[in-house]
Amino acid sequence: MRTPMSVLRLPRGPDPNSRGFDPDSPRFIALCSTTISSSTDTETDSVQIGEEQCARSMLRESFLRTLIAMTNKQVQFYMYERVKVNAVFVASDIDVLNFQVSDLQTPIGVQKEALLRCQDVILYSFDL
Amino acid sequence: MAMRQTPLTCSGHTRPVVDLAFSGITPYGYFLISACKDGKPMLRQGDTGDWIGTFLGHKGAVWGATLNKEATKAATAAADFTAKVWDAVSGDEVLTLAHKHIVKSVNFTQDSSCLLTGGNDKTIRIYDINKPEAEPQEITGHTSAIKKALWCNNDTQILSAADDKTVRLWDRTSTAVVKQLSFDMSVSSMEYIPDGEVLVITYGKTIAFYNALSLDLIKTVDAPASIHSASLHPDKDFFVAGGDDFKLYKYDYSTKEELESYKGHFGPVHCVRFSPDGELYASGSEDGTLRLWQTEVGKTYGLWKCVLPDFLSQLSCVLAGSPPVCHIAIG
Numbered sequence: 001m002r003t004p005m006s007v008l009r010l011p012r013g014p015d016p017n018s019r020g021f022d023p024d025s026p027r028f029i030a031l032c033s034t035t036i037s038s039s040t041d042t043e044t045d046s047v048q049i050g051e052e053q054c055a056r057s058m059l060r061e062s063f064l065r066t067l068i069a070m071t072n073k074q075v076q077f078y079m080y081e082r083v084k085v086n087a088v089f090v091a092s093d094i095d096v097l098n099f100q101v102s103d104l105q106t107p108i109g110v111q112k113e114a115l116l117r118c119q120d121v122i123l124y125s126f127d128l
Numbered sequence: 129m130a131m132r133q134t135p136l137t138c139s140g141h142t143r144p145v146v147d148l149a150f151s152g153i154t155p156y157g158y159f160l161i162s163a164c165k166d167g168k169p170m171l172r173q174g175d176t177g178d179w180i181g182t183f184l185g186h187k188g189a190v191w192g193a194t195l196n197k198e199a200t201k202a203a204t205a206a207a208d209f210t211a212k213v214w215d216a217v218s219g220d221e222v223l224t225l226a227h228k229h230i231v232k233s234v235n236f237t238q239d240s241s242c243l244l245t246g247g248n249d250k251t252i253r254i255y256d257i258n259k260p261e262a263e264p265q266e267i268t269g270h271t272s273a274i275k276k277a278l279w280c281n282n283d284t285q286i287l288s289a290a291d292d293k294t295v296r297l298w299d300r301t302s303t304a305v306v307k308q309l310s311f312d313m314s315v316s317s318m319e320y321i322p323d324g325e326v327l328v329i330t331y332g333k334t335i336a337f338y339n340a341l342s343l344d345l346i347k348t349v350d351a352p353a354s355i356h357s358a359s360l361h362p363d364k365d366f367f368v369a370g371g372d373d374f375k376l377y378k379y380d381y382s383t384k385e386e387l388e389s390y391k392g393h394f395g396p397v398h399c400v401r402f403s404p405d406g407e408l409y410a411s412g413s414e415d416g417t418l419r420l421w422q423t424e425v426g427k428t429y430g431l432w433k434c435v436l437p438d439f440l441s442q443l444s445c446v447l448a449g450s451p452p453v454c455h456i457a458i459g
Contacts, residue, residue, distance in 0.1 A: 002132040005425055006435045011177030014140040014170065020181025021171075021219035027156040031200065031217045097184060119185070 019095055067092055075101075075126040077116060087114070089126070131426040131434070135392045138177040138418040142166045145412030146398045147192050150174055151199035151216075153404050159216070160403075160410055161202055162418050163193035169204050171195075171216060174403055175430040177410075177420050181219040185212060191247075192233045192276075196240040201257075203243055205231035211245045213257060223260050227253075233276045237283040244286060246277035252288055252298070267303045269296065276318045280325075280340050287327065287340065289315040295329060297343055307343045316371075317357040317399070324364060330355045335369050335379075349384045351377055357399045362406040366423065370397025370411050376421060392419055 014020065022028060070089045077085050077099075087101035096118050104111040147163035151174070158174035169190045171180045188207030195202050195216060202216040211231045213223040229249035236243055243255045245264075252267040252274065272292035280287050285306065286298040295309040295318065311331050319328040325340040335358040337346040353373035360367045360381065370376045374395060378388040395414030402409045407429050411419050420430070428434045 002130050004132040005134040005422065006433050007134055007136060007431045008433050009431060011136050011138045011172070011420070011431065012179055013138070014179045014182060019184050019219055020179060021217070022180075023218075025180075028217055095184070 017094070069128065070126050073126050075124050077124045078122050079116075079120050080122065087116070092118075133388070133390050133421060133425045134432065135390065135419040135421050136177050136431055137392075138162075138172060138179070138420065139416075140170060140179055140182075141168070141416045141418075143189070143416055144395070144398065144414040145416060145418055146189075148399045148401055148410055148412045148418065149194045150401055150403055150410070151195035152197035154197075154199050156199075158404050159195055159199040160418075161193045161195050161204075161216075162412055163190040163204060164416070165189040167206065167208075169193045169202070171202065171219075172418070174410075175408070177418065177431070183212075183214050183219060183221070185221045185224075186210070188230075191230065194234050194236060196236045197238065198240070201236065201240050203234040203236060205234045205245060205247060207231075211243065211255075213243060223257065225253075225255055225260065225264075230273075232274060233278075235278050237279050239283075242283075244277050244279055246274035246288055246290075248273040250274060250290070252277050252286060254300070265303070267298055269298075269305060270294070275315065278318065278320045280320050280322070280327075282322075287318065287320060289318045289329070295327075295343075309338070309343055316355065319357075319359055319401070321360055321362075321364075323362070326360060326364070328358050328360050328367070330358045330369065330371075333371075335367065337381075347384065349379060351386075356397055357401075359400050359402045359409060361402050361423065362404065368400050368402070368409050368421075370400045370413075372396050374413070376400065376409075376411055376419075390421060393417070 075089045085105055087104040090100040090102055092099050099116045101114050101116055104114040141164040143165035145162050145164050149161050151159040160172045160174045161169055163169050167186045167188055167190055169183045186206040186208055190204050190206045192205035199216050202214040205211045207230045209227050211225045211234050212221055215222050229247055231245055231247035233246040241257055243257055245253045250270045253264040255264045256262055270290040270292055272290050274288055274290045277288040284300055289295045291314050293311045293314055296305050297307045299306050313331050315329055315331045317330045320340055327338040327340040329336045333351050333354055334348050336348045351369055353371050355369045355371035358367055358369035364381055366378055367381050368378050374393045376390045379386055393413040393415050397411050397413050399412040406423055408420050408422055422432055426434055
C-alpha cells in the first residue's frame with residue numbers, strides 16, 4: 001500500500017469579508033502604481049501623478065464622509081428600471097457593493113431590513 | 129517507495145467550476161483563474177492554490193476565464209451577455225464589452241492588446257483593448273453557439289470550436305476560413321499549445337491531437353468515459369483528461385498508454401490544464417472545487433513535501449532506486 005504524499009497545509013480559501021487582492025502584497029506594491037490608467041494613458045509625469053493622487057484622496061474622503069452623514073437618515077435611491085425607493089441608510093460594506101438599509105419602502109410593502117446592490121443604484125440623495 | 133497522489137482541494141466557489149486558465153510564469157510565480165457558475169471568478173496563486181482575490185461584477189454564470197501571460201490582466205465571459213477585462217493585480221474591472229447573447233470564451237493575444245470573444249450569438253469578435261469604444265472586428269460562419277475561440281499561429285489566425293460540430297481555422301486579416309474539421313458530435317474542449325503547434329480536442333470519449341497549422345490529425349486516444357477536457361504537458365510526454373466519471377486520467381503521449389487514474393472529485397470534471405512549468409495540473413468540477421494534482425507524485429513542490437517516516441524508509445528509498453526525485457527532508 002502506497003504512502004500518501006504529505007502536504008504542508010491546505011490551499012488558503014477566500015476571505016469572507018473582502019474580495020482580496022491584498023494591497024500589501026509585493027506584487028500589488030510593485031505593479032499597482034502603473035494601474036492608474038488615466039495617468040499611464042496620458043503619460044503624465046510624477047508631479048502630476050502626485051497631484052492626481054491628492055485629488056483622488058480628497059474625493060475618496062468626501063465620499064466616505066457622505067456615507068457617515070447619511071447614517072440613520074432617509075435616503076431616496078434611484079435605481080435601474082425606473083425604481084425609486086426610500087429607506088433609512090444604515091451602512092455600506094467595505095467594497096461598496098451593498099448598502100444595508102432599514103424600512104425599505106417598496107411597492108409591495110415595507111421591508112424592515114434589506115440589502116441594496118450598489119451596482120443597481122444610479123443615484124441616491126438625502127437631506128443633510 | 130512510490131507515493132500516493134494527494135490532490136490539493138481549493139474551495140470557495142459555490143457552484144460548478146466550468147473553466148480554468150493559467151498565466152505564464154511571472155516574477156511573482158504563476159497564477160490560475162477559475163470560471164464558475166456562481167458568477168464570481170477567482171484568482172489563485174498557481175503553485176499553491178492559495179486564493180488571491182475574487183473578480184466581482186458579473187451578474188450571471190461565468191463560462192470562460194483567461195489571464196494574459198504576465199498575469200496583469202484577466203478576462204471573463206459570462207451569461208450576462210458581457211465579456212469583462214479586469215486588472216488582475218487590483219481586481220478592478222477595467223472594461224465591459226456588451227454582446228448580444230451569452231459569451232462563452234475569451235482569449236488575449238500575446239501582447240494583451242486584443243481580446244477574442246465567442247459565444248451563443250455564433251460570432252467571433254476581436255476587440256482592441258486600447259480602443260474599446262471602437263466596433264470589434266466580427267467573424268461569422270459558425271451555425272451554432274461557439275464554445276471556444278483561441279488565437280494561434282502567432283496571433284495571425286484563430287481557432288474556434290462550436291456546437292455545429294466543427295472546428296474552424298480562420299485568417300485574422302481576411303476573416304475567411306482557412307481550414308475546417310467536422311465531427312460526428314460536438315467538441316467538448318480545445319487546447320492550443322503554441323510551442324510545437326499542437327491542438328488538443330476532446331469529443332465523446334476521445335482525446336485527439338492535431339497539428340494546429342495544417343489541422344492534420346496526429347493521433348487519437350480513447351478514454352473509458354466521456355471526456356470534457358484534456359491538457360498536454362509542456363514537454364509533450366504526458367497528457368491528462370477528465371470527464372463524466374469524475375476521475376482524472378494520466379496518459380503517456382507517445383505510447384498512448386493509460387498510466388494512472390485518480391479519484392477525488394465528487395462530480396464530472398469540466399476542465400483540466402497543466403501549469404506552465406508542467407509540475408502540476410489543475411481540474412475544475414461540477415462539485416464546485418478546483419483540485420491541484422502533482423505531475424510527478426513524490427516530488428517536493430508547492431505545498432507538497434516529501435517527508436519520509438524514518439531513516440530506514442529513507443534508506444530503502446535510495447537502495448530501491450525508486451523515483452529519483454524524492455528529496456529527503458532533513459530537520
